[in-house]
Amino acid sequence: MLLVLAAMTAWAVPGSAAVTAPSAHRLAAPAAAHQATPACDPTASSLRPTGPPQVTPGSFMAKIRARGYLIAGVSQSTYPFGFFNPLDGSTEGFDIDMVHAIAKAIFGNPNKIEFKAISDDQRIPEVQSGGVDIVAHTMTILCKRLRYVDFSSVYFDAGAQVLVLKNSRAKSLADLGGKKVCATAGSDSIAHIKAAPSHPIPVVVTNFTDCLVLLQQGDVAAISTDNAILAGLATQDPWTEIVGPVFTSEPYGLAISKQHPDFVRFVNAVLQQMRTDGQWAADYRHWVGTPVPAPPRAQYKA
Amino acid sequence: MTVIEDPARSALRSYVRPSTTPAKLRLLLVGLVVLCLAWGGVAAWIVNQRASGANDVASTSETLSLDGQKIYRALSDADATADSTFLSGGLAPINGPPRYQTDIAQAAAHLESATAAAGHSAAAANLATLSAGLPVYTGEVQTARADYRLGLPLGAAYLREASALMRGKLLPAARNISAQANVQLAGASGRATGLPLALVLLVAAVIVGFALYRAQRWLYQRTRRRLNPGLVVASVAGVISVLWLVIALGVARADLLQAGAHGSTPVAALAQADTAALQARADESLTLIDAQGDDNFQQDFVAVQHRLGPGPGTLLTNAITAARGSPGAGPAAAAASAAATWYSVHREVRFLDDNGKHTQAILLVTRPGPGHSGTLFTRLDGSLTSAIAADQIVFRRHAVAGSDAFTGLEVGVIVLALIMAAGCARGLITRLAEYR
Numbered sequence: 150m151l152l153v154l155a156a157m158t159a160w161a162v163p164g165s166a167a168v169t170a171p172s173a174h175r176l177a178a179p180a181a182a183h184q185a186t187p188a189c190d191p192t193a194s195s196l197r198p199t200g201p202p203q204v205t206p207g208s209f210m211a212k213i214r215a216r217g218y219l220i221a222g223v224s225q226s227t228y229p230f231g232f233f234n235p236l237d238g239s240t241e242g243f244d245i246d247m248v249h250a251i252a253k254a255i256f257g258n259p260n261k262i263e264f265k266a267i268s269d270d271q272r273i274p275e276v277q278s279g280g281v282d283i284v285a286h287t288m289t290i291l292c293k294r295l296r297y298v299d300f301s302s303v304y305f306d307a308g309a310q311v312l313v314l315k316n317s318r319a320k321s322l323a324d325l326g327g328k329k330v331c332a333t334a335g336s337d338s339i340a341h342i343k344a345a346p347s348h349p350i351p352v353v354v355t356n357f358t359d360c361l362v363l364l365q366q367g368d369v370a371a372i373s374t375d376n377a378i379l380a381g382l383a384t385q386d387p388w389t390e391i392v393g394p395v396f397t398s399e400p401y402g403l404a405i406s407k408q409h410p411d412f413v414r415f416v417n418a419v420l421q422q423m424r425t426d427g428q429w430a431a432d433y434r435h436w437v438g439t440p441v442p443a444p445p446r447a448q449y450k451a
Numbered sequence: 452m453t454v455i456e457d458p459a460r461s462a463l464r465s466y467v468r469p470s471t472t473p474a475k476l477r478l479l480l481v482g483l484v485v486l487c488l489a490w491g492g493v494a495a496w497i498v499n500q501r502a503s504g505a506n507d508v509a510s511t512s513e514t515l516s517l518d519g520q521k522i523y524r525a526l527s528d529a530d531a532t533a534d535s536t537f538l539s540g541g542l543a544p545i546n547g548p549p550r551y552q553t554d555i556a557q558a559a560a561h562l563e564s565a566t567a568a569a570g571h572s573a574a575a576a577n578l579a580t581l582s583a584g585l586p587v588y589t590g591e592v593q594t595a596r597a598d599y600r601l602g603l604p605l606g607a608a609y610l611r612e613a614s615a616l617m618r619g620k621l622l623p624a625a626r627n628i629s630a631q632a633n634v635q636l637a638g639a640s641g642r643a644t645g646l647p648l649a650l651v652l653l654v655a656a657v658i659v660g661f662a663l664y665r666a667q668r669w670l671y672q673r674t675r676r677r678l679n680p681g682l683v684v685a686s687v688a689g690v691i692s693v694l695w696l697v698i699a700l701g702v703a704r705a706d707l708l709q710a711g712a713h714g715s716t717p718v719a720a721l722a723q724a725d726t727a728a729l730q731a732r733a734d735e736s737l738t739l740i741d742a743q744g745d746d747n748f749q750q751d752f753v754a755v756q757h758r759l760g761p762g763p764g765t766l767l768t769n770a771i772t773a774a775r776g777s778p779g780a781g782p783a784a785a786a787a788s789a790a791a792t793w794y795s796v797h798r799e800v801r802f803l804d805d806n807g808k809h810t811q812a813i814l815l816v817t818r819p820g821p822g823h824s825g826t827l828f829t830r831l832d833g834s835l836t837s838a839i840a841a842d843q844i845v846f847r848r849h850a851v852a853g854s855d856a857f858t859g860l861e862v863g864v865i866v867l868a869l870i871m872a873a874g875c876a877r878g879l880i881t882r883l884a885e886y887r
Contacts, residue, residue: 225604232604263808280805358608385603 189292192400193448195302196410198418202254209409210255213282218261221248222281225266226356228381229436230287233266240264243436244285247304247403247420250428251283254419268355270335273297276404283416284404287378289337299409300402301416302447304429307375308395309341312382314364319371321393325349328370331360338374341397349373361386375399377437400445421447472673473886476879479666483875487685490659491868494696495861497648502857504642505703509850511568512636513715517843518565519574519628520722522558522581526625527729529554530617533592533610535736535817555589565628574631577624584621588613614737626726633719640711643853644704652700656693659871663689666875674882681878685871692867699856706853714846717774718839721783724759724766725835728790731755732828735797739804739813749801756794761787770838777845779838786834793827800824 204210213219223244224231230244249259267275272288275281276298287307290300311321311330319325326347332338334353342351352369354360360372361382372379379391403420405413423429424444433441532551562585566578591613598606667682734752760767767787774783796815804812816824 226607228604233607234602236602263810265809355611356608358605359611361605362608362612382605385598385605 189295190448190450191290191292191295191300192303192445193450194290194292194295195300195402195417195447195449196413196451197449198414198421200418202415202418202422204255204415205411208415209282209412210415214255218263219248219252219255219283220263220265220281221245222265222267222272222275222284222286223248224269224286224356225264226358227287227378228358228385230377230381231285232381240266243305243432244287246432246436247423248283248285250423251416251419254415254422268335269333272335272404276406279406282405282409282412286404287375287401288404289375289399290402291337294404297407298404299407299413300404301413302420302449303400303402303445304420305377305401306442306445307377307399307401309338309374309397309399310376310379310391310395311393312364312372312379312389312391313370315388315390317370317392319392322349322371322373322396323347325371329368331363331369331372332374333357333360336374337397337399342373357382358385361389364389380437417447417449473883476883476886479669480876480879480883483662483666483685483879484872486659486662487689487868487872487875490655490689490871491865493655494652494692494864494868497652498696498699498857498861498864500648501643501700501703502854502861504639504644505707505850505854505857507639508636508643508707508710508715509847509854511570512632512639513846513850514568515565515572515574516629516632516636516715516719516722518561518568519625519630519632520726520839521561522565522628523622523625523726524729525554525558525561526585526617526621527726527733529558530614530622531729531733531736533595534614534733551592555585558585569628572631572635574628574635577627577631580624581621581628584616584624588616588621591616618733622730629719629722629726633715636715640707640715644707649700652696656689656696659689660693663875670882679878679882681874681876681881683874683878685874685878688867688870688874692864692871695860695863695867699860703853703856706849706856710846710849710853713777714842714849717770717777717779717783717842718846720766720770720773721779721835721839721842724770724786725832725839727755727759727766728828728831728835731759732832735800735816735824735828739800739809739816752797759790761790770835774838774842777842779842779845782834782838782841786831786838789827789831789834793824793831796822796824796827 204214223240223242225233225240227242227244229242231240231242233239234241245264248262248264252262253259255261265275265281267281267284267286269286272284272286273294276284284298287305288294288300289307290303294300311319311325313319319328322330322342322345324347325345326349328349329352330342330349331352331354332342333356339351339353342349349371352360352363354363357372357374357378360369360374363369364372365386372382376391376395383389383391403416405416420429423432424447429444430441433444529551532554536551562578562581565574566582569575569578591609595606595609595613598604598609663682663686667679667686670679670682671677731752734748734755738746738748738752758766761771762768767783767790771780771783771787774780800812800815803809803815819825
């Protein structure tokens with residue numbers, strides 16, 4: 150029922166604007182031209198670390214340490230990035246391991262974390278309100294998001310594709326005109342679906358696993374989002390497959406409040422360490438699999 | 452009353468128009484026999500109406516209302532159990548799945564008896580919704596559990612969908628059944644205790660009594676005989692049937708009003724409060740398991756809390772007022788204080804969860820222990836349940852007594868009317884024979 154309501158809400162707000170507006174925010178140059186911000190390169194928008202991660206007195210890290218735990222906004226349903234493991238009730242995944250590394254750098258203990266499960270559309274509000282210290286939630290660094298929050302350097306490179314049932318004839322969004330295609334509220338994917346020239350019908354739900362339920366029940370024809378998330382869904386249902394070309398670039402970053410540039414630099418130092426000491430590769434191999442690519446190169450604006 | 456006497460008198464006069472005494476006697480004979488039989492018919496019909504109303508009160512409507520409440524309780528508990536199984540992680544807690552199975556079995560059993568009791572009443576559509584939706588719900592929960600067994604996060608999505616079906620469609624249908632049954636109960640109770648039919652009966656009795664009196668007076672003046680045995684028998688039978696009617700209807704009415712005031716009315720109010728409490732408890736668990744960042748469930752909790760009370764105009768306070776003077780009054784008052792304590796622990800749960808202490812919040816909700824949310828809710832729910840059970844006994848006792856008051860009355864009234872008619876016939880035929 151909730152899902153149906155969500156879907157109806159999606160139809161009630163047809164993307165008339167989205168159809169005409171280009172889905173350009175993915176591509177750096179047009180997005181910059183589109184927005185008031187002067188030059189914006191999502192992949193080179195973060196702050197340079199000042200050396201190895203260090204908890205300096207008076208810093209935001211010191212405050213977190215005094216509190217005794219790091220509060221991280223994560224997904225509990227995005228296998229293999231952030232998901233609830235029903236076997237032991239823990240939260241796990243590639244995103245989660247990033248948070249463990251940060252907790253280890255602050256406390257010397259990777260488990261001093263309180264995970265707060267949030268939905269896609271809660272990511273920016275939670276960071277802004279200080280409800281969480283950091284968001285690790287398959288979150289693409291976008292220029293429009295950079296206006297509200299800061300991001301770490303890129304820690305994962307994803308790109309949008311399409312997931313269909315194995316007996317489907319559709320190979321991309323172009324084949325899905327007039328068909329229902331599912332994505333989550335607050336995700337970038339819903340904008341891509343609305344902007345597709347073939348005019349698929351966007352169906353909005355809370356989590357991507359909700360999309361898979363709808364796909365299994367025959368209520369939607371496809372799911373479109375980042376291939377990393379789609380691969381996680383395909384793992385859970387061997388009767389689905391990822392099809393078509395990668396049609397966007399989705400660099401993932403960890404979101405942090407603009408009020409804590411010291412924490413952004415600290416997190417970037419942790420990520421840099423992970424890139425060089427093999428931890429990133431180990432996490433990638435564990436959650437995503439082989440072959441393990443080179444870690445995304447860190448670029449900074451300052 | 453004189454308004455009615457006059458036409459009666461004039462009617463009698465017009466029948467007694469014939470000039471010869473035998474002719475007058477014959478007419479009187481026919482008139483009295485018809486009047487006695489008509490009286491028997493009217494009285495039996497009215498008794499039948501009241502008895503069937505009383506019977507509906509005691510059996511159908513109350514069964515349906517209680518079944519609706521029990522279906523709601525079982526389904527709500529099944530939903531909360533299924534959800535908390537996921538919430539606690541690990542292999543499902545030992546009391547998890549069996550409790551879910553018991554809940555579903557109970558819901559199905561009550562659904563069946565409610566469907567039998569409902570017939571074609573207004574509740575039938577809601578029962579059909581439940582019958583169709585329950586297998587869909589259990590199917591989705593099974594899928595969730597199969598995914599859970601495989602360790603797939605997809606299971607949680609199926610569980611959410613199942614829960615949305617439960618809360619969006621099935622639980623409202625169960626709530627409606629009780630509401631519709633309560634309307635039906637009020638209707639049946641009205642039929643069994645309403646005054647208009649009793650007035651009709653009274654008027655009929657007065658007419659018959661007056662006719663018998665006038666007939667005997669006329670005979671006395673005509674024949675100079677003190678008593679006509681036949682008419683005396685008819686009069687005595689009439690008096691007996693009127694006395695029986697007055698006593699039975701009076702007793703039944705008093706009992707049924709008592710059953711309403713100290714039985715079904717507080718039970719309905721308490722059941723409403725319990726339904727709201729169950730809903731709030733499910734909200735409390737779902738806020739934690741859902742944990743999507745959207746606070747729909749918490750918003751619902753707050754809304755339900757405002758409805759539940761205690762406080763002026765709230766369900767709990769209404770239930771306490773309704774239960775005043777009934778055995779449910781004590782537990783109802785205990786429920787109100789339990790609710791207040793529960794809310795304060797709920798605030799603690801929310802504080803923990805909002806401050807990143809999700810794990811501690813979950814423990815406070817799911818683990819048993821003194822001062823834990825589950826313990827306090829159980830106290831609230833238990834108080835309401837025992838208040839409902841206590842007032843239910845009052846209801847049942849009075850409703851059955853009210854219904855029993857009609858035992859034999861319908862047949863009795865008919866037999867007595869026949870005796871009256873026979874008495875009149877016998878008495879007047881004896882007089883007529885004297886003219887041959």
